[in-house]
Amino acid sequence: MVEINDKYIEKKGATGSKTKEEPAPKNIVVANSIEESSEGIDIADRLKEEKILEADIEKKGDDLEIPIMIQIKNLSKWYGKHKVLKNINLSVKTGEVVVVIGASGSGKSTMLRCINFLEKAQKGIISIDGKEISVKSKKLHLIRQEVGMVFQHFNLFPHRTIMGNVIEGLVKVKGMSSHEAIERGKKMLDKVGMLEKADTYPSMISGGQQQRVAIARALAMEPKVMLFDEPTSALDPELVGDVLLVMKKLAKEGMTMIVVTHEMGFAREVADRVIFVDEGEVIEEGAPNIIFDNAQNPRTKEFLSKIL
Amino acid sequence: MNNWDFSVIPKYFTSFMPYAWMTVQVTVFGLLIGLVLGLGFALLRLSKLKILNYPAKAYIWAIRGTPLLLQLLFIYFGLVTIVVIDKIPAACIALGIHNGAYIAEIFRGSIQSVDRGQREAGLSLGMTSGKIMKNIILPQAFKRAVPPLGNQFIIALKDSSLASAISVGELLLHARQLGSSQYQLMEMLTIAAIYYLFMTTVLTVISNLVEKKLKVSDNKSTI
Ligand SMILES: Nc1ncnc2c1ncn2[C@@H]1O[C@H](COP(=O)(O)OP(=O)(O)OP(=O)(O)O)[C@@H](O)[C@H]1O
Numbered sequence: 001m002v003e004i005n006d007k008y009i010e011k012k013g014a015t016g017s018k019t020k021e022e023p024a025p026k027n028i029v030v031a032n033s034i035e036e037s038s039e040g041i042d043i044a045d046r047l048k049e050e051k052i053l054e055a056d057i058e059k060k061g062d063d064l065e066i067p068i069m070i071q072i073k074n075l076s077k078w079y080g081k082h083k084v085l086k087n088i089n090l091s092v093k094t095g096e097v098v099v100v101i102g103a104s105g106s107g108k109s110t111m112l113r114c115i116n117f118l119e120k121a122q123k124g125i126i127s128i129d130g131k132e133i134s135v136k137s138k139k140l141h142l143i144r145q146e147v148g149m150v151f152q153h154f155n156l157f158p159h160r161t162i163m164g165n166v167i168e169g170l171v172k173v174k175g176m177s178s179h180e181a182i183e184r185g186k187k188m189l190d191k192v193g194m195l196e197k198a199d200t201y202p203s204m205i206s207g208g209q210q211q212r213v214a215i216a217r218a219l220a221m222e223p224k225v226m227l228f229d230e231p232t233s234a235l236d237p238e239l240v241g242d243v244l245l246v247m248k249k250l251a252k253e254g255m256t257m258i259v260v261t262h263e264m265g266f267a268r269e270v271a272d273r274v275i276f277v278d279e280g281e282v283i284e285e286g287a288p289n290i291i292f293d294n295a296q297n298p299r300t301k302e303f304l305s306k307i308l
Numbered sequence: 309m310n311n312w313d314f315s316v317i318p319k320y321f322t323s324f325m326p327y328a329w330m331t332v333q334v335t336v337f338g339l340l341i342g343l344v345l346g347l348g349f350a351l352l353r354l355s356k357l358k359i360l361n362y363p364a365k366a367y368i369w370a371i372r373g374t375p376l377l378l379q380l381l382f383i384y385f386g387l388v389t390i391v392v393i394d395k396i397p398a399a400c401i402a403l404g405i406h407n408g409a410y411i412a413e414i415f416r417g418s419i420q421s422v423d424r425g426q427r428e429a430g431l432s433l434g435m436t437s438g439k440i441m442k443n444i445i446l447p448q449a450f451k452r453a454v455p456p457l458g459n460q461f462i463i464a465l466k467d468s469s470l471a472s473a474i475s476v477g478e479l480l481l482h483a484r485q486l487g488s489s490q491y492q493l494m495e496m497l498t499i500a501a502i503y504y505l506f507m508t509t510v511l512t513v514i515s516n517l518v519e520k521k522l523k524v525s526d527n528k529s530t531i
């Protein structure tokens with residue numbers, strides 16, 4: 001029942017070698033990007049290019065019209081007496097890719113986890129796609145359907161097959177029939193190059209493969225945003241590339257993404273904006289080349305000198 | 309008494325059958341009650357609502373802190389004053405309540421041993437806590453509970469012999485009655501021992517098989 005898909009392998013090279021398009025028009029292709037199957041990619045790519053051309057013409061500086069997907073205002077979070085987030089302000093536009101960097105313990109994960117309410121901040125406002133969401137809401141599970149998350153340690157369900165992992169949310173949360181869910185699951189697995197392994201279990205595949213399945217699992221829910229918390233830092237170096245490739249592809253398709261990572265190459269290539277967090281504060285932010293080559297804040301410089 | 313005659317064993321062996329069957333029945337019903345109570349109290353014990361923790365803690369504390377024989381007598385004679393209850397269901401209930409406390413602790417441990425990333429992954433897919441427990445946590449927790457549960461089942465089987473104290477016609481009662489009426493207690497106890505050993509061995513084998521099978525489905529890297 002698993003179709004072997006060598007198309008993906010050819011594609012992989014092709015997608016990887018392309019340079020990144022302008023970030024601004026991404027929002028335009030966001031809508032149907034998730035549904036693409038491998039057969040659909042060529043068409044989708046063509047459509048995308050056309051739209052990008054249109055968008056380029058329309059663009060002319062009216063960035064303001066791109067809707068804001070995530071808006072964080074004055075977010076503060078304490079663990080006991082320890083204040084780990086201090087008045088964070090951040091807004092992420094639809095289709096934007098934001099990379100968050102910062103030292104260990106600076107609060108990057110906490111910030112990300114506040115956005116899908118895995119952690120609840122004591123102060124501040126979080127809005128997703130224009131809707132302000134209270135941490136006290138009884139419907140946080142509905143909000144979380146719209147915010148995909150990829151974890152450092154993948155967190156696949158070991159008792160489910162690869163396909164079972166991808167359709168879990170579709171069947172148990174969206175109430176989709178298993179037939180329909182499997183159809184979508186195939187598309188998602190194909191997208192991350194893991195369709196071949198649909199019937200195996202997580203323990204039988206490599207970390208990099210597990211992470212790609214975890215991405216497919218999150219994508220299957222058709223989230224509006226994807227959060228990545230150090231998605232490659234638990235991987236052997238040789239497995240990092242495949243995961244980053246999938247993420248690049250996703251970014252190109254217009255997914256709104258917030259990525260905590262130490263992969264500076266990825267940040268440079270894919271990020272629209274880099275945010276440096278230190279001791280729970282956003283110290284500096286800007287385009288990747290500005291942050292990496294011309295940081296203003298001494299703390300940013302110090303951090304970068306250690307890591308680059 | 310020092311003239312043991314084990315040659316009588318074959319003669320009496322089959323007469324133990326119905327009593328062994330009673331042992332099995334009391335054990336099985338007791339364990340069924342114990343599993344239900346165990347899961348229920350484990351979930352209460354782990355609930356975020358503190359008010360729900362206390363009854364579970366109290367139950368586990370009281371049951372683990374008193375002997376099964378006492379509980380058995382307490383339930384049988386205590387219940388008899390309220391409702392008419394036969395000694396066999398009383399024995400099943402007592403064994404169930406007793407094992408429930410131990411099984412609750414087994415489930416609690418196995419539920420807690422499931423990585424919290426599993427819950428977070430479920431949450432991030434938009435699942436509610438209830439769905440996560442049912443579809444993600446419990447299936448994994450049950451697998452981990454198999455070895456300690458197997459062990460608890462064996463203990464329960466042996467403990468069912470205490471039901472003889474309220475004259476439930478199970479293996480040990482029969483052995484003792486037959487032994488004293490025939491003046492061949494050692495021989496009859498030997499027969500009972502053979503039955504018990506047979507049954508506990510079967511349980512051990514089953515538990516090992518199940519454990520092995522679950523391991524394979526969870527970690528197929530051997531194939
Ligand atoms: N559950 C918790 N309880 C108490 N303190 C916590 C908890 N989680 C995180 N912290 C503290 O909050 C601070 C920020 O942690 P966080 O995990 O967000 O950092 P990070 O930037 O993601 O670090 P890393 O790069 O190591 O992942 C740290 O000082 C950490 O010790």
Ligand SMILES: [Mg+2]
Binds near residue numbers: 108109110229230
């Ligand atoms: Mg972190």
